[in-house]
Amino acid sequence: xxxxxxxxxxxxxxxxxxxxxxxxxxxxxxxxxxxxxxxxxxxxxxxxxxxxxxxxxxxxxxxxxxxxxxxxxxxxxxxxxxxxxxxxxxxxxxxxxxxxxxxxxxxxxxxxxxxxxxxxxxxxxxxxxxxxxxxxxxxxxxxxxxxxxxxxxxxxxxxxxxxxxxxxxxxxxxxxxxxxxxxxxxxxxxxxxxxxxxxxxxxxxxxxxxxxxxxxxxxxxxxxxxxxxxxxxxxxxxxxxxxxxxxxxxxx
Amino acid sequence: xxxxxxxxxxxxxxxxxxxxxxxxxxxxxxxxxxxxxxxxxxxxxxxxxxxxxxxxxxxxxxxxxxxxxxxxxxxxxxxxxxxxxxxxxxxxxxxxxxxxxxxxxxxxxxxxxxxxxxxxxxxxxxxxxxxxxxxxxxxxxxxxxxxxxxxxxxxxxxxxxxxxxxxxxxxxxxxxxxxxxxxxxxxxxxxxxxxxxxxxxxxxxxxxxxxxxxxxxxxxxxxxxxxxxxxxxxxxxxxxxxxxxxxxxxxxxxxxxxxxxxxxxxxxxxxxxxxxxxxxxxxxxxxxxxxxxxxxxxxxxxxxxxxxxxxxxxxxxx
Ligand SMILES: Nc1ncnc2c1ncn2[C@@H]1O[C@H](COP(=O)(O)OP(=O)(O)O)[C@@H](O)[C@H]1O
Ligand SMILES: [Mg+2]
Numbered sequence: 001x002x003x004x005x006x007x008x009x010x011x012x013x014x015x016x017x018x019x020x021x022x023x024x025x026x027x028x029x030x031x032x033x034x035x036x037x038x039x040x041x042x043x044x045x046x047x048x049x050x051x052x053x054x055x056x057x058x059x060x061x062x063x064x065x066x067x068x069x070x071x072x073x074x075x076x077x078x079x080x081x082x083x084x085x086x087x088x089x090x091x092x093x094x095x096x097x098x099x100x101x102x103x104x105x106x107x108x109x110x111x112x113x114x115x116x117x118x119x120x121x122x123x124x125x126x127x128x129x130x131x132x133x134x135x136x137x138x139x140x141x142x143x144x145x146x147x148x149x150x151x152x153x154x155x156x157x158x159x160x161x162x163x164x165x166x167x168x169x170x171x172x173x174x175x176x177x178x179x180x181x182x183x184x185x186x187x188x189x190x191x192x193x194x195x196x197x198x199x200x201x202x203x204x205x206x207x208x209x210x211x212x213x214x215x216x217x218x219x220x221x222x223x224x225x226x227x228x229x230x231x232x233x234x235x236x237x238x239x240x241x242x243x244x245x246x247x248x249x250x251x252x
Numbered sequence: 253x254x255x256x257x258x259x260x261x262x263x264x265x266x267x268x269x270x271x272x273x274x275x276x277x278x279x280x281x282x283x284x285x286x287x288x289x290x291x292x293x294x295x296x297x298x299x300x301x302x303x304x305x306x307x308x309x310x311x312x313x314x315x316x317x318x319x320x321x322x323x324x325x326x327x328x329x330x331x332x333x334x335x336x337x338x339x340x341x342x343x344x345x346x347x348x349x350x351x352x353x354x355x356x357x358x359x360x361x362x363x364x365x366x367x368x369x370x371x372x373x374x375x376x377x378x379x380x381x382x383x384x385x386x387x388x389x390x391x392x393x394x395x396x397x398x399x400x401x402x403x404x405x406x407x408x409x410x411x412x413x414x415x416x417x418x419x420x421x422x423x424x425x426x427x428x429x430x431x432x433x434x435x436x437x438x439x440x441x442x443x444x445x446x447x448x449x450x451x452x453x454x455x456x457x458x459x460x461x462x463x464x465x466x467x468x469x470x471x472x473x474x475x476x477x478x479x480x481x482x483x484x485x486x487x488x489x490x491x492x493x494x495x496x497x498x499x500x501x502x503x504x505x506x507x508x509x510x511x512x513x514x515x516x517x518x519x520x521x522x523x524x525x526x527x528x529x530x531x532x533x534x535x536x537x538x539x540x541x542x543x544x545x546x547x548x549x550x551x552x553x554x555x556x557x558x559x560x561x562x563x564x565x566x567x568x569x570x
Contacts, residue, residue: 052473083480093477099470103492103569113478116488143568165478 001028001064003090003169004049004201009058011041011048011224018044020224022058023231025074026169031201033211033232037247042204043096045221046171049202050091062087063168087095089117092162096174100146106133106157107142110164118165125164132160136190150182156190170198176207208251212236220244262328275550286311296339299342316512356541361531365540366529369547371441375523376510378443384502390457391464392486410452425519426482429523440521444513452509459501465496496566503559507552524548 001080004026018041026032034042047053049060051068061065067087069077079087101109110129114120120128133139136156138149146154155175162170172191176184188210195214197200205211211218212232218243219229230239236252239245284296305563336347338356393405412420425443428435437443467490475485514525522530 052476088477089479091477095470095474097468097470098281099468099474101471101489101493103476112488113480117479118485120264147569161478 002026002061003028003063004202005061005064006049007059007061009045009048009060010056011044011053018224019048019055022224024219024226026200026202028168028200029198030216031195031203031214031217032059032148032217032219034202034204034219034221035206035208035211035235036222036227040221041224042221043173046093046202046204049171050088050093062092066179072082072162073075089165090168092165092170094155094158094162094170094172094175095176098146098151098158100154100158102146102163102200105143105145106138106149109146109157109161113161114164123152127158129163132163133157135163136160137186150183151179152200155179156185159190159194163194169202171195172203172205173202174204174206176205205250208236222247260419268553268556268560270468272553275553278513281361300348307412310370329556354539357535357539361535361543364527365524365547367542368522368524369551371516371522372513372524373512373551375441375448375513375516376506377446380452380456380502380509382445382449384456384460386449387454387456387460388491390453391460394457394461395464409454409457412451412459417447417451417512418518420451421515422518423447440516440519443519444516448509448513452505455505456502457478458493459498459505463497464490464500467493495562499559499563499566503556503563506555506559508553510552513546 001023001131004024006022006024009019009022011018021248022041022045024045031170034045036042044053046136048055049062055068055070057070057072059069065079065083065087066077067079067084068075080085083093101112101143104112107126107129108119110126111122114125114128115122118125130139130142133142136159138157138160141149141157146157149157155178159170159175175186175191179187184207188207191201191203192209192214203210203215215232217229218232218235220227220235228235228239228244235244236248239248336356337344338347338359347353390405390408393401394409396402396405421444421472422448425437425440426435437446471489471493472485480488513523516523517526517529520526524547525542528540531540532538
């Protein structure tokens with residue numbers, strides 16, 4: 001069952017075409033890594049899925065339900081707002097720059113959305129938060145403000161915050177790019193645990209080691225198009241496309 | 253980021269605290285001295301017997317607040333001779349000579365000046381308080397995607413920032429009754445309150461808008477991906493973070509208003525400046541400006557200190 005499916009997705013910023021006919025499928029339980037040069041449109045693709053960017057045209061299906069259908073300059077279909085919100089919340093997002101709430105403690109960062117969006121009982125949200133903070137190794141830091149945490153701890157907290165909404169799929173946009181090299185490992189470790197627990201993940205990353213070990217499929221994106229995709233061994237060892245080859249050679 | 257190491261901001265903060273303590277201590281000392289009235293007998297002993305003798309039954313005595321005594325003798329209403337004495341710290345001094353004269357003057361003026369200061373401070377506080385409340389809606393309105401609302405809020409801000417406060421005040425008090433008698437505002441304080449509130453709402457709206465827009469875009473994005481509505485995002489995420497950034501410019505605005513209140517002279521409302529000017533013209537001396545300015549300084553130092561503490565309290569998560 002595909003948790004995410006896009007059909008003929010186009011996105012342009014003014015004259016600049018950033019996504020060109022993207023047809024992405026992410027099946028339940030898959031860990032899909034998107035790699036590619038800077039400016040390829042990887043972030044824009046992720047942000048289009050959860051509506052942080054307004055697509056120019058195309059269809060997006062979430063959990064096999066039509067979420068949005070736009071043709072150039074007009075919205076053809078948009079789900080009812082309660083369904084829209086439910087489908088939107090099936091995607092959790094982790095940003096490159098964490099975007100934690102600086103005025104809330106680690107614990108409050110995690111409980112805020114469950115309490116205010118899901119209207120969960122406080123005690124229930126707190127139980128989930130405690131469990132998740134333990135899972136990402138931050139049980140000790142529950143009462144700290146984000147500014148008192150290291151970059152790696154902040155990103156792990158951001159993962160816990162997204163997981164607290166119990167999404168079906170997690171979107172990661174270069175989650176380790178803003179981190180000092182020695183802190184990358186702890187975040188990737190949490191992500192690997194998450195992958196092993198069966199979470200569906202769509203990860204934009206420059207960490208080729210992670211893509212090789214954890215990904216069930218790797219997509220190479222270039223110039224707004226999904227140029228090549230396949231299992232990690234194929235993309236890293238015997239890429240077919242010339243651009244993929246060049247990219248792989250340049251980074252390994 | 254660099255604000256995080258507290259050392260760079262602690263120094264002026266400490267200095268401000270020291271200034272406040274010194275000013276408050278000086279004021280407290282003055283008041284304590286002034287109130288230590290000497291016993292009545294100390295005064296009578298001090299007055300020369302010849303003065304009372306010559307006066308006969310045309311002798312009268314006025315005791316002012318703050319232990320200033322005025323005695324006079326003369327026929328009918330014409331005063332032939334007068335002497336002023338001042339009681340400070342249990343001692344009675346003759347004021348007619350030397351440097352005690354200004355001290356006696358200040359003590360004489362103080363009640364009127366404090367009366368004026370009360371108007372100045374209360375008008376500033378309620379005008380800025382209500383103004384800030386209004387300005388939140390103005391700022392959100394101006395940022396709204398709903399064009400008519402955003403245009404209307406923009407026009408309001410443009411008008412009140414683009415015309416002199418003096419004219420706005422004048423218009424509220426004298427102009428509105430001419431448009432329609434139903435708009436007459438008889439209470440001068442109320443008229444001044446309306447004008448200052450409308451005006452400071454416009455200024456604060458721009459302050460609030462700037463503070464909200466200085467919040468990282470990522471905060472809105474994270475809130476959206478977590479499913480928070482726009483109102484929840486504002487209430488739970490953006491506005492709480494803006495408050496700390498708001499405090500310094502709002503403090504600035506408050507201190508500007510505190511001084512702008514002197515414009516209420518134009519509608520003859522007796523604020524501190526108005527009081528000072530009328531004392532100055534009746535006593536034929538500009539000395540009264542010195543205690544008046546000191547009172548202004550004490551007020552601004554006090555409020556700077558309060559706002560400073562507030563800012564610190566809202567910075568705990570930094
Ligand atoms: N908000 C925006 N306005 C205009 N251009 C943008 C915007 N966001 C991204 N772009 C452009 O879109 C292209 C793709 O950006 P992005 O999706 O961030 O690439 P990637 O994440 O693969 O590095 C880049 O050329 C970038 O300059
Ligand atoms: Mg990117």
